Structures are given as C-alpha cells and as structure tokens.
Amino acid sequence: MxxxxxxxxxxVIRKVARRIxxxxxxxxxxxxxxxxxxxWCRTITPHVILLDWMMPGMDGLAFLRELRASPGGEAPxxxxxxxxxxxxxxxxxxxxxxxxxxxxxxxxxxxxSKLAMAGAL
Amino acid sequence: MNAxxxxxxxxxxxxxxxxxxxxxxxxxxxNRLGAVARREGFGxxxxxxxxxxxxxxxxxxxxxxxxxxxxxxxxFRDPEVFELIAQRLLPQLAAAAGKTRPLRLxxxxxxxxxxxxxxxxxxxxxxxAGAFELFGTDLCERRLEKGQSGLYSQFEVQRGLSAHRLxxxxxxxxxxxxLSPRLRQSVRWRRANLTEDLGRLGQLDLVVxxxxxxxxxxxxxxxxxxxxxxxxxxxxxxxxxxxxAAAGLAPTPGLPGCFTRxxxxxxxx
Numbered sequence: 056m057x058x059x060x061x062x063x064x065x066x067v068i069r070k071v072a073r074r075i076x077x078x079x080x081x082x083x084x085x086x087x088x089x090x091x092x093x094x095w096c097r098t099i100t101p102h103v104i105l106l107d108w109m110m111p112g113m114d115g116l117a118f119l120r121e122l123r124a125s126p127g128g129e130a131p132x133x134x135x136x137x138x139x140x141x142x143x144x145x146x147x148x149x150x151x152x153x154x155x156x157x158x159x160x161x162x163x164x165x166x167x168s169k170l171a172m173a174g175a176l
Numbered sequence: 177m178n179a180x181x182x183x184x185x186x187x188x189x190x191x192x193x194x195x196x197x198x199x200x201x202x203x204x205x206x207n208r209l210g211a212v213a214r215r216e217g218f219g220x221x222x223x224x225x226x227x228x229x230x231x232x233x234x235x236x237x238x239x240x241x242x243x244x245x246x247x248x249x250x251x252f253r254d255p256e257v258f259e260l261i262a263q264r265l266l267p268q269l270a271a272a273a274g275k276t277r278p279l280r281l282x283x284x285x286x287x288x289x290x291x292x293x294x295x296x297x298x299x300x301x302x303x304x305a306g307a308f309e310l311f312g313t314d315l316c317e318r319r320l321e322k323g324q325s326g327l328y329s330q331f332e333v334q335r336g337l338s339a340h341r342l343x344x345x346x347x348x349x350x351x352x353x354x355l356s357p358r359l360r361q362s363v364r365w366r367r368a369n370l371t372e373d374l375g376r377l378g379q380l381d382l383v384v385x386x387x388x389x390x391x392x393x394x395x396x397x398x399x400x401x402x403x404x405x406x407x408x409x410x411x412x413x414x415x416x417x418x419x420x421a422a423a424g425l426a427p428t429p430g431l432p433g434c435f436t437r438x439x440x441x442x443x444x445x
C-alpha cells in the first residue's frame with residue numbers, strides 16, 4: 056500500500072486529509088511539523104507528502120529544501136497544501152521542488168485531481 | 177417545482193435551444209431556477225413561471241433556458257483527451273496548415289471559458305509555426321461574459337489546472353485569479369446556437385464540443401451535428417465527449433469521441 060505522509064500543525068486538517076487519502080487507497084502517516092516529517096522520511100520513503108507551509112518549528116518550505124537535498128529525497132511526490140495563495144510564493148514552492156500545490160480550503164476532488172497531476176495516484 | 181411549470185420549462189428548452197430536460201431531474205431544475213427567480217426579483221419559481229406565461233418576455237424565457245444549459249466548469253477536463261489533442265491532433269493539424277494559412281480551432285459550448293482557455297494554454301505552450309484563430313462560443317450570455325472576463329475563483333483554478341499552469345498563465349487579483357491578457361485576447365468569442373446557421377464561423381480544423389450533443393433532443397442533436405460537421409474543413413477533427421457518437425463521421429482509432437469526415441466525403445471535398 057502506498058504511504059502518504061500528511062504534514063500539518065492542525066490536527067483537524069490532518070484528520071480531514073487522512074479521511075480523503077484513505078478513501079483514495081493510501082496508508083496515512085502524520086507529522087505536525089517539518090522536523091517530525093524529516094524523522095519519518097529517514098525511516099520510510101513516503102510515496103507522496105501532503106505538506107502545509109506555515110508551521111511552528113521547521114516550516115514546509117524549509118522541510119522541502121532539506122528533503123530534496125538529502126539522498127533519495129527526490130523520490131517522494133510533494134504536494135503543498137497551504138492557505139498561502141500568493142502566486143509568487145507558489146512559484147517559490149515549485150522552484151524548491153514541489154510537484155503540485157493545493158490552496159486551502161480544499162475538498163476531496165481537489166486533492167484527488169492534484170495528486171493525479173503530481174503523478175501520485 | 178410543479179408539473180405544469182416543469183412542462184412549460186421542458187417545452188421552452190426544447191423549442192429555443194433544442195435542450196432536453198430530464199423529468200427525473202426536476203431537483204436540478206429547481207436548484208438552478210431558484211437562483212434565476214431570486215435574481216429576477218421573484219419570491220419563488222412558480223411566480224417566475226407565472227410571469228413568463230403572462231408577459232411572454234424573451235429576456236425572462238432566455239434566463240430560464242440558459243440556466244438549464246449544461247455547464248462544464250473544469251480546466252483540462254478529462255486530461256487524457258487534452259493530452260491527445262496536444263500530442264497528436266495539434267501537431268498534425270499545424271503541419272497541414274503550415275505557414276500559409278491560419279490554424280482554425282473552435283470550442284463550441286465552451287461555457288465559462290475553461291474549455292477554450294485550456295486549448296489556448298496548449299497553443300501557448302507549443303505554438304504552431306503559423307498563425308491560429310481560436311473561437312469560443314456558447315449559447316449562454318452570462319457564461320460568455322464570465323469566459324471573456326478570464327476571472328476565476330480560487331476554487332475554480334483548482335479544478336483541473338496544474339500549479340505550473342496556474343503560475344505561468346494567471347495573476348492573482350482581488351478575490352481570485354485573472355488569466356493573462358495575452359491568452360484572453362487569443363480567443364474570439366461569439367454567442368452561437370448550434371442548432372442554427374453557423375456559416376459565419378467558416379471552416380475549422382479542430383472542433384471541440386464535448387458532452388453537449390447528448391443533452392439535446394434527438395432532432396436538435398441531428399441539426400447540431402450537421403452544423404458541426406458542416407464547419408469542418410477537409411482533414412478536420414471533431415472532438416465529442418468520450419461516450420458520444422457521430423452518425424456519418426468516421427471514428428479515429430485510438431481516440432474515443434474523436435471523428436473525421438468520412439473518407440468518401442473527404443475525397444469529394
């Protein structure tokens with residue numbers, strides 16, 4: 056079963072995302088910030104990472120840069136899922152190696168279509 | 177919605193636009209017409225229909241018919257189809273057109289612009305050697321206005337549009353996202369009723385009209401298909417919905433919903 060790592064400091068968002076992702080056939084792991092997410096990535100290679108941007112501690116962009124710079128870190132598909140909707144910031148996320156970008160609020164259709172575009176479905 | 181109003185609605189839709197109203201889906205009509213009634217200042221749908229009966233006002237009639245017109249609201253809806261258009265149809269058609277004549281494309285029933293702008297994005301991403309003319313038509317005035325504005329909500333730009341295309345072709349504006357002026361200006365808009373004469377559009381190399389024919393009455397479907405076929409230049413492709421058939425046209429192997437004029441006709445043309 057493909058693993059999706061959900062990285063978000065909001066427990067509510069993680070729960071909503073988990074339900075959607077499990078319906079799409081993923082096994083879901085959760086992390087509350089970038090540092091915890093990096094810890095996960097050292098033990099498992101998630102198929103796809105659903106990544107919030109603004110989080111206390113290590114934020115999403117810092118996590119992504121660190122992930123992509125690490126050995127094997129190019130493998131997971133990374134889909135940002137953030138309230139940030141400024142196109143300049145979205146360009147920055149794509150340039151840092153994000154495959155897709157979801158602007159919150161999201162629904163199941165958006166998640167499914169963005170995962171498909173990222174080649175993760 | 178009462179049976180008498182539904183009957184009038186069905187008659188108006190068939191008569192004005194050849195549109196088939198599914199009696200099983202009265203809830204859909206109720207949902208859409210409730211919004212029209214409110215917009216036009218009526219307390220309820222039956223008051224709206226009373227007004228139509230008594231005033232016989234064209235504007236009100238069209239407001240109702242247009243509200244029932246099918247609305248597709250995604251960019252690159254059915255991505256595989258756009259993949260095939262980009263990979264196979266456009267290169268072939270562009271090569272045939274060469275630099276001597278413009279490549280002519282038409283998104284019929286393009287609704288709020290998503291379908292025709294998806295084609296515009298493909299053309300911007302892989303520009304043909306020569307010029308092109310891209311037409312977007314719909315029956316519904318309100319949706320044409322929406323399409324021409326090129327303005328979409330955050331929700332709408334996440335329907336089928338990749339983040340790469342979003343940042344490439346749009347800019348952020350108050351309340352949403354605005355398509356680049358260059359792409360907006362690459363589309364020529366017309367109001368067109370597919371069951372009526374389409375002669376002024378001329379001959380086209382690619383005609384895209386997905387999932388509309390199946391929403392029409394059998395008679396209107398036949399007329400619309402004849403009109404679409406009549407607008408096809410020799411060698412042109414017609415792209416319908418995956419499940420839709422086109423009597424008298426030749427299906428393209430490997431491309432569901434994609435048709436060319438039958439061989440005999442092509443030779444004659």
